[in-house]
Amino acid sequence: MKKRHLTRRDTLKLGALGITATLIQNCTDSTTVQEFLQRRLREMSPEEVAETIERLKQKYRDLYGVDFKIQNTSSPEGVVFGFALDISRCIGCRRCVYACVRENNQSRDVQIHWIRVLRMKKGGFALESADHYYDPEEVPEEGYFYLPVQCQQCEHPPCVKSCPVEATWKDSNGVVVVDYDWCIGCRTCMAACPYGARHFNWNDPVLPRDEINTEVHLYGNRPRSKGVVEKCTFCLQRSREGRYPSCVEACPAGARKFGNLLDPESEIRYILENYTVYRLKEDLNTEPRFWYYVTHGW
């Protein structure tokens, strides 16, 4: 009998079979398909959102071995959030940085910090020579002041303008949010942000199991995945429910102030009306909703 050789046609057939098999194997996990076919969170019907939440719960259970409570609280009406920080009170202790890390499930390795505390020499405002890696025995240090920087929730956010897939936008409270499932990880927004407020997940986030915050929001502190960009949301999982962001409550010096800019009785409005306030890189016309002020004197 004539021995049959492997023809070109056979090779192609086998190859196609192999690829299909691999695909089927990978996709037997139906969440992957769902995730792949998922639309923008903003465009979803309530049923689709509920499905997504269920899928995410399952995913997080598999990944982290804990049950998450995923909220989709909507933005409160008639509220625009504003933040003020008293730089004369900040002592540079970084309590806010780590309270934020824990509250918002930021990766511990590769490390992501949404808040960066800049240290600058007193007597000037030399941002270009500011250091956020300072590590003395004790703070505050003689001759320095500290300037915590996080997302400034701009009125004209360059990051939103730069996103090629509209995966990030400003919500009705003025908070810039990210659809972590829509982000393609191109990092254009990071290049566009003048405040260094956006951070990229170089790997799947590493979260110690006993420190995971399981009270999460769909747009807020739910664990992200490798290859997406994340940022401060003024703790929308807390603030949309009326609570102060976690950094505000963590500050031992009471330097952080938060509230509704549309409420004339709020502390944030009091500060804006009674103190000299300063916005970072105001010349860029990003119109931050984050003010720095000073309560000098006694």
Added chain:
Amino acid sequence: MLGFGLAWLSIPLPATVMEEELQVEPPEILSSLLFPCTQCHEREQRPDNPVGHAGFHTDKSISGHGEPTKSCFDCHNRDNLDTLRLVGGEEVAFEQLHLLCGQCHGKIHIAWKAGAYGKRIGLWNGEKRYYSCTECHDPHRPQFSRVKPDSAPVRPEETLR
């Protein structure tokens, strides 16, 4: 703002001042074994302002605060040591000690009541708790002591592997 401050100062204070309902925690001393002070300080055994009297309260030096006046009874009520007193002699409960501090620190007092100074936790649109003066400051040594900062971020070059 100034008008507000002056108006507040000119209000004649009642014997025991309980100002507006502020959500302030009572100071730690009230829940400690040291309180009430009259356990030891009987009315007829009033100390004559010796700092470190009979070996007690030696840690309560008031250096760096309110010099040159250094009398315990600038703030503590000699007639009833379970309360404090204002400059004009009005009695103030420990719970309302911000009134006492506010006598000198007027600007800060106004800022604190308005929410521009000091720590608050709770709801931005509702019930919140104001941290009172002595929750953050030692009343006898109010300047903050230095603290160890939390660890510095890892530099990117140390992350690469």
